[in-house]
Amino acid sequence: MKDGYKLIYKRPKTLLSTRMHYCPGCFHSTIHKFLMEVIEELEIQDKTIGVCPVGCSVFAYDYLDIDMQEAAHGRAAAVATGIKRILPDRIVFSYQGDGDLAAIGTAETLHACNRGENFTFIFINNGIYGMTGGQMAPTTLEGQKTTTCPYGRETADSGMPMKMAEIISQFEKVAYVERVSCDTPANARKAKRAIKKAIEFQMQGLGTTFIEVASNCPSGWKCTPEESLKWLEEQVFPYFPLGVFKEPAKRRQ
Amino acid sequence: MLLEMIFAGFGGQGVLSMGTLLAYAAMKEGKEISWMPSYGPEMRGGTANCIVNISDQMISSPIVSKYDVAVALNQPSLKKFEPRVKKGGILIWESSTIKEPPTRTDINVYAIPAIEKAINELKNIKVMNMLLLGALVKINKIVKIESLLLALKETLPERHHHLIPLNKKAIEMGMKLV
């Protein structure tokens, strides 16, 4: 470090310098970085095994310098269960989108939570199927337009957006549930803190930890990154409120 | 030597366990054995049967359709398996509950009132299968009674070992009924 300079930011060693494929403004890259910072800070790179899903983060293992397994669409929770049960002293997380976790893999998600599997879910909820070109997700908001609901989501046809954090927090053996976002620096810092807490609770063996990220998708939402933040604040947060839904030994007020 | 046998009756009458016991006893005497049950919903209240084969050599088919021995504990079983006893074979039937007796004359037929004897003399209907087994062993001497008793000891869970004397009594009574 040159005299007079102070290091205030650097890429965590656990994050590879590979150029990411994520769209500009997407929170995936931010969450990847937070997760890898947490792994570096807790010095658990040699103990961590990640599971990536089918969805935009299908290539997560190209960026994260840890051991990883690729799961079939929706099966990440089952795969993570298999890993954690065979290697109970390791730190295991699944990194999943809304189609993966809340549509095709709902059964695996709920049952892993019901068993209290001691791994961490990182759930990226952007209300759309980003990777396949912007189709409706189980979390697409009422009236929100996607390629498969071009006139807006009709709840009479498709039901209401699924509130996974609220659902997951009902399970006895789930230790910690928080919904976070990265739309402002303050919220981003909270997101990282939540991820760190989740991993720490896992290290203490407290049970399932579940971080839902109310995320954006400028490409799928057909807007600029800036507009996507506005949409989050005005449309998403009122329906998917941020906050802690469950904490160890403390139920939601 | 190859002996192909079927035990058949209602589910809950103990047909599967009498077959198991006999096969186990034969195994203890160094024989080759196979035990093939009917399985599924029919086990629960319907008819149940098991085919037991005992041989000096490796057993080819565990499933056969003609038998050297048939033991029938109810009317449907008797009706079904009487025609399938090989000529000169053995048919044992429970004669206190089966109304229509067997009719074949080219096989050796033994009527054993096992249910009545078990209720009236042993005060336990559950051991009626052991009476029939005792009769069978007396007739064809396929295993020694000691082997059957050893089989009882080794196949019954520890908590049921107090029932061994009663089972022994039932086997002996069955032998006398022939």
Next chain:
Amino acid sequence: MGEITFMKGNEALAEAAIRSGLQGYFGYPITPQSEVIEYLAQQKPKHNYVLIQAESELAAVNMLYGAAGAGGRVMTTTSSPGFSLMQEGISYIACTELPCVLVNVVRGGPGLGTIQPSQGDYFQATRGGGHGDYYTPVLGPNSVQEMVDHVYLAFELADKYLTPVVILSDGAIGQMMEKVILPEPIQYKPNKPWATTGKTVDRERKILTSLFIQSEVMEKRNLKLQEKYKKIKENEVRFEEYQIDDAEIIVVAYGLCSRISKKVVEFGREAGIKMGLFRPITLWPFPLKQLEEIASKDRVKFFISIEMNAGQMVEDVKLAVLGKKPVYFYGRLGGIVPTPEETFNAIKEKLN
């Protein structure tokens, strides 16, 4: 010499898995194989394996995938409808090249079918079963003893070739009891440098995936798999012959049907008909060469495949015989086991 005992096929298989050093079992109950998970659940306090009754066969097979990738010696068991649900996972496991054992105690289908024994899943098991170009070694046990021996063999093949291995049994073999010799338990010491166990400073990260988005890379993985399958075909064909040396009629059968067919051969020999039994033990790789050699003998009049289905393995027999001799089929469907007598009569009809 191991321990001699008298056990049900399903229970013997479970005991063999424990003795093989089982580290994880993931399954969903389905008749006629639920005794496997019941037995493992009962024995669990005495051992050190993971046992999960999963929420579905889909979940079970994916737990198997995760656990295999983490380096565990792992197994699942199911019956036909459940095996269909597992196909997705088997395709992923085959492509990712992870060792594990899957047991299908086959029942009659299609659909929900019946719980009685069948061999209707032969095509599904021997042709990969899921999407994409892959095969899995498939073993066809025909006795309770082989339910034991094939578990040891399946784990061995899985580790040797880094592949899922399927044991294709049936409801009758699973439910019947026979004398069985249980081998000594083995002290399993895995050597799995590819497993995801956490990236330490001295090594690169491990990635287990079946996703190769660039076609050139995907083709490469495919060619690697094909190379492996070639090796398996060269080295792992297993079969049994009974009275083949002078036989004019070759009965081909696997699993339970091979036991029935052995009796049929005995009937034939008693009646002065020169019959012999050829039993494939590995259903994939199928003993093509061995059957072809037999077909080349002048004395051989015809082949007949005996199956509990509408005629599936008979297609492999035809592929082996290559038109050199007639190939016939006799079978029963829907969970019905052909009797030795009816089978013998069916063969005699072909003689006329």
